Amino acid sequence: MAVLGKASQDEPFYFHDLNRRNKPVSSLDAKILKSPIRICAFCNNARTQPHDRAWEYMSDRLRSRRLAVGRWVRCNRIFGSHVRRRMVDVHLYFLKLFGCMLAEAKANGYDLPIDLDAFSKAIMSGRPHAEVHLQFGRCDGTIGRSNLHCWKTDPGESVLAGWLYELDTIAVSVMYVQAGRFEHRRDIWHPHSRTSSKRFQIADFRYSNRSDAELEARKR
Template identity: 30%
Template sequence: MTEARKVQPHPAGKCWWCGKPGDSGEHKVKKTDLRRIFTNKKESESIFLSPTAVETNSKLRIMQGPDSKLIKFPNILCKVCNNAQSQPFDRAYTDFIAYYARHRERIMDERSIDFRKIYGRSTWRREVLHLSKYLLKHAGCRIAEQGFKVNESVAAFLNSPAAELPGIHLGMHLDTSLQNLVASETAGEFELRVFLPDLDVHFAESISDTAFGVFKEQRLYYISGKMFIDSLVFEWQVFYEELKSPLRFPFRKPVYNLILTDSVKH
């Protein structure tokens, strides 16, 4: 049997979004979030990333401040894509998280978010689309960082004015498990505020018998990831094979209901 075909890698030194030379490193967590979290020395020692997120085989790593190299992607974007091209996406995310930080207790109690209260009644659809594009930009960077080629559907969504998600799933929910996770890692000394779990990479395999022998093909099926900001969890899946039914844009209505879970395994 011949070897399986290799999954297509991310082109080294290239911006995964436009294909130009990569010369800019995006933050894995927005600087505005980090500045909000790093208010004193105790809190600056309580922010963790998963082993994969910081490219180490050790346990969860501690970030020492908002400029830590642990929280920056390598140069997998160009400056144009990372700055001017995605500036509206970054603003929409910053406004969203600022609202969450101000109204966290009420959001946890009501388990819902009204986009109109964040972005206004006349502009919430546009800004929610920008928020979604920020999340997919983050997803693309994480995929490229792990060495996989980012599916063309991600860049197509970022470049499109339409709220269409061909082969992409997005969602949000609430999760209360982070306190337990930190207790298991730090003997209860610190409080976790930011967490980037490892990506889940799912493959599909097929075997064909040809005149040249049995051939085994390994293909990417989908890659999924999450980003925890306090108890708010953003989740995404990028599919590499065509789906029978297209995925619907999740934020079509002004009020988004948040499921409450306890999902992190210790």
């Protein structure tokens, strides 16, 4: 709401995805904006409310800054106190969204090689998921999220999955990186990472600034 404001019949927002474009939305409580997979009311409210509030606070702070691509941002510059706990809450906020997307995909018949129980256990225990990482960056001003993509790589069929969350000028790439199968990158953030747990680097998700040749190369 801090970004969109209030929708109404006279001044609706417009929603689009792969199947439909510019569908009028007159309320932020509209069914089309909600995941068809619901978690219990207690988990969605009381249990995960600190996670929602941590991301709300962090996203407000990030959107109020002129973030330069490549810049390192220290977590204690966002949360003045209880930094570790609040950053874990941010991690768990995206873990909840990721889990709902996985549950929806599996309900629709997709056989994804990712254990959903591990997501539930992390949220229930308040501890980070070892294989879910975040990358924070700048984007073009879009509000929404991409579809979930999942790959198996050769050799050994290692699993990699991810999706992109966009909120006005900032974006978060949410990635499932199978433990022990991929080398850690310093620009990918995780609460338990020795090299980047206390800070994160701003990535560039502003695809409108990239040349057609570069975008085509990234698709290959």
